[in-house]
């Protein structure tokens with residue numbers, strides 16, 4: 178069978194091409210600047226690697242299929258015309274049969290019926306220079322996969338924007354606390370594998386400290402003052418309380434944050450100022466993380 182090849186350009190939005198993760202558990206949308214597209218790319222959300230050709234969105238696939246069908250029609254019609262053209266010549270002057278080739282078929286120009294979706298944030302990776310755009314919280318650069326402070330900062334912007342626009346501020350703060358801990362966990366997790374096979378638990382700042390002290394000889398809390406250290410413990414353990422005990426301050430919480438002993442039994446209250454203090458502290462902890470390779 179012969180191959181019919183032709184090229185089609187996909188529409189972009191200011192140079193950004195839509196992509197859809199090919200991991201069925203994720204399937205999320207992001208956009209990559211055409212200058213930053215490589216043969217292999219990572220999903221910024223789940224971190225799985227794919228060939229760039231596996232990241233077409235459904236809209237793009239529909240459009241490409243439609244264009245391909247038109248091109249195939251044109252090709253087939255052309256082949257038929259050639260055949261009939263020959264018959265026409267061969268039967269010229271024959272009084273019983275005659276053939277007349279019809280007008281040529283030209284592929285219709287297919288206009289895409291979609292526009293690339295808008296997304297939240299644009300990131301330029303400080304490590305590889307890739308430009309991409311994502312929706313909400315994410316973890317990786319689409320090209321080098323690194324989790325870095327640019328990712329952290331872009332995520333914080335999203336968290337702050339969502340908290341400011343929220344109709345239910347406490348709910349937004351619960352998300353914010355949760356996202357901050359998830360980011361910390363994910364960045365610690367990606368560094369930890371270079372130092373130990375042990376699965377660290379990074380939802381507790383002291384556990385994270387213990388892990389990196391033991392395996393990489395660094396103290397994540399070394400640069401925090403007492404106030405910052407307290408803010409981190411409060412945010413991490415209030416987040417735990419909201420995840421596991423509907424926000425109720427239990428004895429577990431009090432063991433981790435004895436400063437809040439008198440709050441036992443009540444519901445943990447969250448605030449943007451507490452969140453922001455913890456952000457400064459988490460940043461100091463992440464700065465103290467050992468390099469990606471020992």
Ligand SMILES: [Zn+2]
Pocket residue numbers: 198199200203204205220221222223224225
């Ligand atoms: Zn994904």
Ligand SMILES: [Zn+2]
Pocket residue numbers: 302303304305306307318319320321322323
């Ligand atoms: Zn990168």
